[in-house]
Amino acid sequence: MLVGAGCVGKTEFHPDTPSGGGGEPGEGTAVVSVRYLKTAYTGYPTPVTKDWEVQGVVTANDRYGSFPNALVVQDGTGGIEIKVSGDELMLAFPIGQRVSVRCQGLVLGGYGGWVSLGTASANPVYQNGFIPQDEIPVRLRKREGIEAMRPDTLRIAELEAVHVGCFIAFENVQFVDGELGSAWCDSDADSDRHLVDERGDTLLVRTSRYARFATRPLPAGSGYLEGILGWFNKSYQLRVIDARNAVMDSPRFIPCMDSDGND
DSSP states (O other): OOTTTTOOOOOOOOOOOOEESOSSTTSOOEEEOHHHHHHTOOSSOEEOOSOEEEEEEEEEOSTTSSSTTEEEEEETTEEEEEEBOSSOHHHHSOTTEEEEEEOTTOEEEEETTEEEEEBOOSSTTSSOBOBOGGGHHHHEEEEEEEOOOOOEEOOGGGOOGGGTTSEEEEEEEEEOGGGTTOBSSOSSSOEEEEEEETTSOEEEEEEOTTSTTTTSBOOSSEEEEEEEEEEETTEEEEEOSOGGGEEEEEOOOOOOSSTTSOO
16 A cells, blocks of 8 residues: 555545735735636636646656656645656655645646646647646645655545545445456556445446556455546546555455445
């Protein structure tokens, strides 16, 4: 597991109101929450015109291949993917690194409802692109300290929009019977697998074909799983960072037939 895995304390969400300057020209930089930033997304490519800064902690990077050319940054209100060019981002921005992100001039974009922050895209298929390497020192600034990552532990039925982009965990879960013996991911495309809990609630688990653990078999038992909560086409999906996020060596269970926990 990653640092701090297994902790069950839930995050206290703080207010969304900007602090510091007003963000308007001449008013100074305004520190805004991730949730406040994401609410500025209009459904179309949305340039950030105000002098906004987000401060948070890196919860995922490109180290394990699950988030190529990306960082996920989380504060007390939510998480957001930052699209960044280049390899080995994990060397400069390890998991747990406190960072500040200068947002003015960047572009909020969506893909299937998943909101990210990047640059203007030259490809009309995508609403934003990747921050060039020569802009990284201007856009991303490391702040002092590495923070131990502690996911919020939830039940599948408790998932809400506020958790999208956040580092979360589940206990007493397993992959469905029909996928036993399968790998985390097919060899030719990013793939979905299905997690189920004791109440019978299910959740998609999405794995990149570039993930270092993509060809490993799914855990055959039940137990604990953590990752970044995604959203695509009106469905939640868990994006596991590394195979070590799964500790699923307990005996399998028979899920209840309905989500109320009734046999």
